[in-house]
């Protein structure tokens with residue numbers, strides 16, 4: 001579903017992605033771990049074409065990333081992304097937040113978009129908030145709406161970049177539970193997180209990044225009990 005081949009990217013002199021190779025099969029859940037500044041967010045943003053890159057190639061469902069225009073809008077719809085900050089549309093209701101994309105990009109009519117939105121809001125447990133505005137919801141609720149909004153585009157893959165990092169502790173699990181059920185339902189997912197419990201429970205594979213490189217890729221079981229590189233061992237010693 002996602003193929004990243006030999007991708008390199010710089011920010012000025014900083015070599016932020018170094019020959020990245022990553023293949024994510026349909027229905028796979030890949031958790032990306034690594035210290036702050038290792039390039040995890042840049043990798044997600046590059047896969048979603050929010051960043052350009054200098055060499056290599058990225059395929060989504062077998063097709064290369066388009067440069068711009070309608071093709072790019074469709075690609076963005078195929079690759080859902082949920083960020084640390086919930087970035088819902090502040091002046092739209094919860095329901096409108098979830099119907100807007102499908103109507104604009106997917107050409108869905110309003111009735112169909114609303115029906116789908118209500119189902120998705122129900123699935124993430126916030127259907128009763130549908131007429132409120134984002135600021136009236138808790139962080140955990142807003143993040144669940146952000147997930148519903150992405151799902152409304154019927155994406156082929158979902159990218160999550162530290163989706164629970166900005167949440168109060170008591171709200172983290174309500175978001176992780178939604179992500180865990182998505183994973184169980186077979187969604188293809190790339191998840192950057194510091195939630196090691198989620199990584200152990202939901203990941204098919206852990207990708208460990210450091211200084212712009214993928215240093216290790218293996219099952220969570222293997223990574224957490226038997227990491228090979230000194231860099232991964234050092235990272236684990238600090239967080240576990």
Ligand code: ADP
Pocket residue numbers: 011014016034035036037038039040041042043
């Ligand atoms: P992570 O998500 O693993 O913390 P990032 O991908 O955000 O890491 O950042 C990787 C490196 O790239 C860091 O050194 C960061 O300071 C740098 N960086 C990220 N975005 C930009 C940018 N827009 N311009 C310049 N440097 C950036």
Ligand code: MG
Pocket residue numbers: 040041042161162
């Ligand atoms: Mg980041």
